[in-house]
Amino acid sequence: MRRLSLPGAQWHRHGVHRSRLSSRFLCPPQPRRPFSASLTARSNESGRRNEPKSSIRWFEQGTRTSDDRVEIFPEKEEQEEQEDIWAQIRQLREELNEIKQGPFGPNSPYMKQLSEKQRKIVQEAVRKYEEEHPQEEAEDSQNFRAFFEGLEEMIGEEQEELERNKRAPWNPQQMLEEEKPPLKKSWEVELKVPESAEAHVNRFNHNLNVLLKDPTRPNRQELWRSYQRCKALIPAFIELLPEETLAILWSSQSQSVSPQTPQLGHWEVLAEDILSNGREFRQSQWLRYITLLLESGQSEKALSLWKTRQTHLDDTPMPEVEQFWNLGVRILIANGQLESAQDIAMAFLADDKSRPPRILIPIIVAWAELPGNTNGSRAWALYLRLKTMLGPDMNMNDYDSISIGFLKAGRVDMAVAVFKDMMLTGQSSPSESISLYNASLGLVGNLQASSITEADVNKISLSALTIMPRKFQNKFFYASWIKKLIGMGEVDSAAMVVELMYERGIKPDAKHLNGVIGGWLRQGTRTAREKAEKVAWAMIQERIDSVWSRNNNPPSEKKPSVHDTDVRVPKYEKRTVPPANIETFSLLLLDYTRHGQESIANHVIECLEKANMRPNAFFMNHLLYAELRKHDILGVWSRYKEMSATVRPDLETFACLWDCAKIQYDRARDPFHHTFPTARALYREMMDWYFSLTPRTQANVRQLFTKHLYDQILRCFSFSLDPQGTIVALHSLRNVFNYIPDVVTARILMFEVVRLLPPPPELADKKLRRHRRRISTHPRNKESLQHVTTLLQTLRDGKIEKLAKQGLILEDMDMKARKDHEVSLYSDLLRVVLSRLAENPRKIEQKIRKAAVEMGEEEDMYLGDPVPEELIQ
Incomplete structure (x- = not known):
């Protein structure tokens, strides 16, 4: 029956696996005893076949010097092993015959246990089941037949292997090659350990290889965790490690990844493991260990270990000798033995004048x-x-x-x-x-x-x-010193120089203290920020007081103070400080806005009014970027219009506005502020500001203008779907700032062309503005981008061919001509696309000229030539 017989077949199918047979038949080789061989027959010098062959007799002796020899017969041992294997094969064949007839066969163990009456009942039930389910029984029979055929084939292969090994000549070289383990790297650990610990050793080796390729802090920590697991599972694990492995492990835990990051905290535990298990450090490792002890405050232990290493300097390289004595000086100083440190240093220098x-x-x-x-x-x-x-x-x-x-x-x-x-x-x-x-x-x-x-x-x-x-004895000498100390990160030392200026009667200016305030704020610690705020608010109060005294206010009127607010303003020490300037206010404003302290940032602006100071572009830019970080587009533009009436902007101001415009022109973004200027209006705002500057200031602006700002401006025109404005911007930025498109710019312009194309039919009912904003992953758009790339290459080849007809080669032309060529190429690309999409291509040039007027460009400005008629088709 299927329900009873099939599980039995499946049990045998999984229980008698080929790997089981192999492991059962091929017994593991037993260790051989030491033998001595004696050649008993004469060698066959004549080489004739009819002479007797040589034979080998095997003798066993207790030791190499022993005279007791007992003849043994290794062939008998092998014959016994083979007879045992044959017996196992015969037993398996008997079991196989029982399985073939099934649990309900006439001679099966199950049927023999039943009485004659019960046996007839079972046979009748099996017969009825087979008649009712002929298809299932056929499948079962086929499965059994395939299983037994495979089993017979496996047993037959094992028999043939035994016969082949019996007839084959003995080849010890082949046995050695088969038993040779795979090559391992010199630092990998190879131990005979229990199976429960083998996985951890493999993981340790894996982490070693990973660390050597990428010595990052996480990889170093993972190696340490693997080491800890192996040490817990394998007794005396560190005693079994190769020297190279131990060096890698020590270096990973005692060295830092970079000078800015400290070393891991496992070095001391690892050093105790190494030294307590009888392993030894090399001299360089000793120096590192002692240095770490000194840096961790264990100066006495470092001193005792350092003294023990003095006797090992004979074979030490000279750089390590110098490192050893320098370390000794530091250790003696840490232990308060300055005279000994000085004596050692002088003896070190006297021993070799070149040191x-x-x-x-x-x-x-x-x-x-x-x-x-x-x-x-x-x-x-x-x-x-x-x-x-x-x-x-x-x-x-x-x-x-x-x-x-x-x-x-x-x-x-x-x-x-x-x-x-x-x-x-x-x-x-x-x-x-x-x-x-x-x-x-x-x-x-x-x-x-x-x-x-x-x-x-x-x-x-x-x-x-x-x-x-x-x-x-002047401010300039001390200012240079303060600047140098701040640049080195020694802000507290710079503050001490300021104190020295006070002591010597040299009154510091606001710029001296502003540098110290900025250095403290950049440190970012709570103590440093508190000191910076105290000094800055003291300077602001000094500024407010000086303004109050100049205005000759009546005594009855209350004197303004920086503490006239609900927000907490740090108390400052009562001492004379220079009045704050606009940079002082800007430093505080920048720090508060970056930390999201809007209330106290607004109080800084209020104190600016009390101090009767006009903000500059630096101050205004911080306010604009504070609004931009909140994505308050309308707030950025409103504050710019409000403050630009009294403050002259700079290039950083317009960089902020273009960053804001990138968000504004994203038509998929909500809300979209219609009061924010268009890309053309913003470009005109920037160019009007530029041409209002003096020639010297314009030269400085051209030096500060960056490629990032160039791409940002063109990206905003691309998001605005304004190809006419893009053409004008390409030529204008080339003339004014001498920038031309590169690979990044080309990608921006090609995406703009794809956005100009009509959407695929299946996207026609969806929101058009999202399609125009981002290049969809639809295959139609990818195909369009490929067509644009092909069109660009066609235009490039056409221009090169045109130059060739004139006898010119692009690579031989001067830089100015090559830059003009690149701008003209992308201008032609936009013109061709506009002409193909427009109902009346003749009006394209009029629209481009109109865009130039709206962007504040001169009417006679060169904006490229119209494209030929053959390219429009």
Whole structure:
């Protein structure tokens, strides 16, 4: 019966699989015992076939030096294995015969268990079922027959394989090649581990390969997770890793991807795993490990490890030796052993005169950080020694490191003197520090570094050695220093220079403090923003107070304040600051608008009115971009019209307006503001502003005009579906700003042509403006784009052919002619398409000339030639 017999067949079909047979018949090879062979027959020197063949006898001995030898017969072992396999085959054949007759066959185990009466009942039920379901029984019979045929074929193949192996000569080379594992890379881990851990080892190897190709932070973290899993599952996993694998793993966890990103936090755990399991670091790895300990605040542990590595410097390359002693100086300084650090540095320099003396820089800064005049003299004496040893090789980074270190240590006079030396680099000035030292001691000739002592510095006094000449006591000297520090990101140090200006009676201007405010705001931290806001609001209040005092207001009238508002304005320190200028207001406005603080940004605008200041283009542009970020198109245009009455815009203003126009001319966007000017009107607005400038300002605008703005203007005309205006803009931008189309521009213009074409019939009932705004994925539009590309190439070939008839080659023409050729090419493309779509092609030139008038261009401006009649057809 189908219900009873089919599951049995399917069980056998899945249970007796070929892989099962192979694994059952081909037993795994047993390890051979050590044999010794003895050749017992003479060699066949004559080569004749009738002489007896050579035979081999096998003996077994306990050890190599043992004399006990016992003859063994390996063939018997193989014969026993083959007999076992044949027995298994015979057993399978018997089982197969039982399966063939089915569970209801007369000799099946199931029928033998039944009584004679029960057997007749089952046979009668099977007969009736077969008569009622002949088709199903035929299918079952066919399935069984195919299954048994396949099984017979598999068993037959195994028998033939056994016979073939029995007759084949023994080839040990072939056995070695078959057992040879696939080649692995040198860093991949190959371990004999349980199946539960094998997947994790493979994953570890995969992550190693991925990391070597792309050493990003996520890949480094994934490798660490794989290592942790393998370490948890496999005892002593790190002891089994190859040296190259261990080096890759250590480098991934101890090194950062870039100087801006810190290293991962797993380096310490990995180092403990390596050292506790008997593995060893190379010298470069030791240096990195000790450096990380120092940077993480474990200076004592770093010092003890550093001392143990001094005995391993004999075979170390010279760069690592220098790195080792520089690291030692830093460690000793961190542990407060400055004198030892200085002794080591001096011994390091004395051992080889060619070594760079920059090892002294951290010691100089460390002495300066300690209080007292004695420590200051030590720092200055070392600075003079460094300057003497380096001579003309002392660079800006050396001066910056020392001056910033002095500033942070509170040694402001010494920092100013170092910056003064930097300003005097390459000059022979008596104000230079070495010259002052020589003059104070009455020395003549070249000064040796060893002759500079702390006692002499103390005898002269630091105040005499760090004296500033009169020509440096001005705002320009300090302004250059502040600008340099801000550019290096040392904003707090720049603020200290401002404090120094106050101390020396040099009143800073608003531009000095504006640079510091801008630097703090760019840092973005809460503390930096708070300091910037305090100084900026203090300057604004100073400006309001000065305006109030100039207006001679009556005493009874309340004095305005920046705190006259409901929004929170940071309190500021009571000290004299310069009055704010428009840049101060702009910095605050930009910061508040970027952080979405609209209420306090509006208060900045109110304080601008209280301060009786007129906004400039910089201030206006920030307001326009704030509205643009909210996609308030009408707000951008309204604020521009309101402020442009009193503020002269700049090129950035019109860049903002064109960015706004790109959103406005998107006809699929809601709402669409009809009060916003058209592309032609906006272009005329920009050109009227440009021609109102002085020739010098126009030259500056042409330098600031970018290709991005050029493409943005043409894109807006494309979105507006204004091909006549596009033609005028192409020629106008070429004449005024000297820009021509490139690949990006060509794509914009070709999409405009496709938008001009009528939509496919199946899209005719849909919203036309969405079709015109974006190129649909419909095959009709793709075909249209291909036709436009072909038309453009035809026009290009025609122009080149026309030049060839005149004896000209495009590549040999000057730059101006080639640029005119590109503009004319795309102008002709638009003209051809307009002519083919227009009912009256003769009016095309009139419409183009009308667009030029609306865009503010002169009537005699050259806008290209009409296209020939043959191209219109």
